[in-house]
Amino acid sequence: xxxxxxxxxxxxxxxxxxxxxxxxxxxxxxxxxxxxxxxxxxxxxxxxxxxxxxxxxxxxxxxxxxxxxxxxxxxxxxxxxxxxxxxxxxxxxxxxxxxxxxxxxxxxxxxxxxxxxxxxxxxxxxxxxxxxxxxxxxxxxxxxxxxxxxxxxxxxxxxxxxxxxxxxxxxxxxxxxxxxxxxxxxxxxxxxxxxxxxxxxxxxxxxxxxxxxxxxxxxxxxxxxxxxxxxxxxxxxxxxxxxxxxxxxxxxxxxxxxxxxxxxxxxxxxxxxxxxxxxxxxxxxxxxxxxxxxxxxxxxxxxxxxxxxxxxxxxxxxxxxxxxxxxxxxxxxxxxxxxxxxxxxxxxxxxxxxxxxxxxxxxxxxxxxxxxxxxxxxxxxxxxxxxxxxxxxxxxxxxxxxxxxxxxxxxxxxxxxxxxxxxxxxxxxxxxxxxxxxxxxxxxxxxxxxxxxx
Amino acid sequence: xxxxxxxxxxxxxxxxxxxxxxxxxxxxxxxxxxxxxxxxxxxxxxxxxxxxxxxxxxxxxxxxxxxxxxxxxxxxxxxxxxxxxxxxxxxxxxxxxxxxxxxxxxxxxxxxxxxxxxxxxxxxxxxxxxxxxxxxxxxxxxxxxxxxxxxxxxxxxxxxxxxxxxxxxxxxxxxxxxxxxxxxxxxxxxxxxxxxxxxxxxxxxxxxxxxxxxxxxxxxxxxxxxxxxxxxxxxxxxxxxxxxxxxxxxxxxxxxxxxxxxxxxxxxxxxxxxxxxxxxxxxxxxxxxxxxxxxxxxxxxxxxxxxxxxxxxxxxxxxxxxxxxxxxxxxxxxxxxxxxxxxxxxxxxxxxxxxxxxxxxxxxxxxxxxxxxxxxx
Numbered sequence: 001x002x003x004x005x006x007x008x009x010x011x012x013x014x015x016x017x018x019x020x021x022x023x024x025x026x027x028x029x030x031x032x033x034x035x036x037x038x039x040x041x042x043x044x045x046x047x048x049x050x051x052x053x054x055x056x057x058x059x060x061x062x063x064x065x066x067x068x069x070x071x072x073x074x075x076x077x078x079x080x081x082x083x084x085x086x087x088x089x090x091x092x093x094x095x096x097x098x099x100x101x102x103x104x105x106x107x108x109x110x111x112x113x114x115x116x117x118x119x120x121x122x123x124x125x126x127x128x129x130x131x132x133x134x135x136x137x138x139x140x141x142x143x144x145x146x147x148x149x150x151x152x153x154x155x156x157x158x159x160x161x162x163x164x165x166x167x168x169x170x171x172x173x174x175x176x177x178x179x180x181x182x183x184x185x186x187x188x189x190x191x192x193x194x195x196x197x198x199x200x201x202x203x204x205x206x207x208x209x210x211x212x213x214x215x216x217x218x219x220x221x222x223x224x225x226x227x228x229x230x231x232x233x234x235x236x237x238x239x240x241x242x243x244x245x246x247x248x249x250x251x252x253x254x255x256x257x258x259x260x261x262x263x264x265x266x267x268x269x270x271x272x273x274x275x276x277x278x279x280x281x282x283x284x285x286x287x288x289x290x291x292x293x294x295x296x297x298x299x300x301x302x303x304x305x306x307x308x309x310x311x312x313x314x315x316x317x318x319x320x321x322x323x324x325x326x327x328x329x330x331x332x333x334x335x336x337x338x339x340x341x342x343x344x345x346x347x348x349x350x351x352x353x354x355x356x357x358x359x360x361x362x363x364x365x366x367x368x369x370x371x372x373x374x375x376x377x378x379x380x381x382x383x384x385x386x387x388x389x390x391x392x393x394x395x396x397x398x399x400x401x402x403x404x405x406x407x408x409x410x411x412x413x414x415x416x417x418x419x420x421x422x423x424x425x426x427x428x429x430x431x432x433x434x435x436x437x438x439x440x441x442x443x444x445x446x447x448x449x450x451x452x453x454x
Numbered sequence: 455x456x457x458x459x460x461x462x463x464x465x466x467x468x469x470x471x472x473x474x475x476x477x478x479x480x481x482x483x484x485x486x487x488x489x490x491x492x493x494x495x496x497x498x499x500x501x502x503x504x505x506x507x508x509x510x511x512x513x514x515x516x517x518x519x520x521x522x523x524x525x526x527x528x529x530x531x532x533x534x535x536x537x538x539x540x541x542x543x544x545x546x547x548x549x550x551x552x553x554x555x556x557x558x559x560x561x562x563x564x565x566x567x568x569x570x571x572x573x574x575x576x577x578x579x580x581x582x583x584x585x586x587x588x589x590x591x592x593x594x595x596x597x598x599x600x601x602x603x604x605x606x607x608x609x610x611x612x613x614x615x616x617x618x619x620x621x622x623x624x625x626x627x628x629x630x631x632x633x634x635x636x637x638x639x640x641x642x643x644x645x646x647x648x649x650x651x652x653x654x655x656x657x658x659x660x661x662x663x664x665x666x667x668x669x670x671x672x673x674x675x676x677x678x679x680x681x682x683x684x685x686x687x688x689x690x691x692x693x694x695x696x697x698x699x700x701x702x703x704x705x706x707x708x709x710x711x712x713x714x715x716x717x718x719x720x721x722x723x724x725x726x727x728x729x730x731x732x733x734x735x736x737x738x739x740x741x742x743x744x745x746x747x748x749x750x751x752x753x754x755x756x757x758x759x760x761x762x763x764x765x766x767x768x769x770x771x772x773x774x775x776x777x778x779x780x781x782x783x784x785x786x787x788x789x790x791x792x793x794x795x796x797x798x799x800x801x802x803x804x805x806x807x808x809x810x811x812x813x814x815x816x817x818x819x820x821x822x823x824x825x826x827x828x829x830x831x
Contacts, residue, residue: 080630082637139818145630146540147817150768154810157765165803317761321641328634372579373650374571399645399653406642410620413635417627 020336027340031347038355042362047224047231054234059350061241062303064342067326068248068335069295075333076256077288078268080145083136084296084323085315086156087129091297092304093163093186095125099196102175103183111170111185118199122301129297130290137289141282153317163312164189191311199305200237237306244302245339248295252335264288318402322350325405328412331419340420349408353401357394369395480819490799504798507674512794518682518751520790521689523763526744527770527782528696529737535713535777536733537621539632543639544741545764547609549757550643551742552749553651555605556658562597563587576755578651584658591684591750592665602688602746609742613734648757655756658749685751692740693783700779705732713777766793766806769813775823784824788812
């Protein structure tokens, strides 16, 4: 930031920068700009550009929502939940169970569902995730933070094993009052086909914008003549997801600023004090945990309901790890930070390496990569030919991506444990206490003793 | 939450409330346990749906699994109590030790019979097969012994190196900071291993040529093979060794002092950094060997093995009481047998879940663990 400028404009800029929305928008502009430029370098067609923007938006949306939900747990309440995937899995699976059409109503699905409308299914999925949160919270919230960590991750693995097992692959449930049963199930290891009507189109239909949507398809069809429908669909879905992020943001902001949220933060800072002040901290923690779990369930639903199918192994613990990195990059305790962390994670660490792979592949047009490490490394040793090794490295970007993420996490914990905007000090007074000059400049570093010691 | 490192639980608001909520829960769990036991006895004696030999085989299998969990759990328990954090990268130390050891075993057993590169990569991409090399404790004893040593030594070096680079700079941070860091280490290690050794699960031993005896047990046979015995001897010997080391040397006393109160230990003149290093050496060595013998016993090796074992190890350590090596061993055996025997009542896909449920029940009923208040290492 330049300090030589006129005092007034600097002041105005600072005030503008202090607004959370501006930071997020600025970050998004930078990210989208970078993607557009690299797409241009890659020589993407307009279709390719739109596709890459759509998938970028999608991942920013899902990681933003997940990081926000986790921020409620860890940032606000200090609950160390590393079983995020478990709640996501329960959300989408219960939603599928409720909303899939009845078995035998045509289609290739091995099992049916209850055939209820989508909103009912989404609500049921969120409720189920919250309920699971309650069950987990019962033993775990009374214990130390690291015990909660182990219990939650064990729970998420139990959920995955349960969905993988053949026991729940298919079974009969009554679906009418007279007791007729229908074939339902979770599909086991081979997964579940999500054969309910397309949720985005259903939503557009309900809000009465299908005419506008069709016109948009027509409009895009003029520049991308060949089959514009999927592009528009994924772009619009991305925008809807960003809207959901905004709703989550608003909800958590309201929660955090309410008396309820203040108790949560006091629990995070010192639970004994909160209890000494007469707060039933167990109940507050349970409520906060369940709310966060419901939001994670919804995030799981939003991530997968448009994908056509879902398999249990999608919900491996590494997905939880992704959400945690997103939150830590942004800074636990800050909603703005959570969204920004989600965006940075999605753009740089999650999609970035694949983009890099595409870039290198399209620029250098390398040949076939060796199939394993042996053939990759032996030319390097025998006749100093690094080329196969580089090819193999490029080919294994999906694994190395996780190595990079692990190293980034270690680096963050060493150097920036509070992330970009973590644990901002908050004033309890309703009016700003600091002088306007200092107010809202750079993010205030926390006081030395202000971190929670859990 | 309270700072209590010993109790591990927050006090509930009122004692009467604690009594009112805790006691019925204990009773309920006791009733469930008794009914399970009852159904087992019924099946054994009355209906005959469960044979004694099947139960015996399952218990034996569980004891074997439990020895691995307990052996690896000692290291986790030690770092948990002395460095004060739950090390989520512990599972990947197991995997690292296993791969290092098995690379050695392959190289010695297959020397001259296959390309050395493929051997050192433990047959990545299906280039060499352990079965074809005839690997087994009776067929290639030297290769197996060398593998055990290399597994231990490599894991010690790895643990020390990671401690130096990753954990030492943030030693004074809170346990949660270290825990998050260890998750980062875990992912970096695991996918580095996958990058080098590939993602395929390979068979490592010549399963047909392992000598085995059938012990007659009431109504049938319980089979015990040479790898079971190897695991028993190696794990039992190392456990005894650690016991002697910690009980009879000053190091053990220093470790106990440190896990009790680090500041006080330092004031007393205990070289805490040296104790930390000794902790990693002992813990890492046991973990690496545990990884090796686990693979020897089960006969397959994949890059996810350690991670899958880690949650069971956590369950064992919490069950036994953090910081107690006897707790870790006992916890390991309980968890191993519980996971193994649970298939009598529930589908085998849930055996791992059953072990977690045992852990959660213990957390509810006795959160300080079975061996609480007896910090032995």
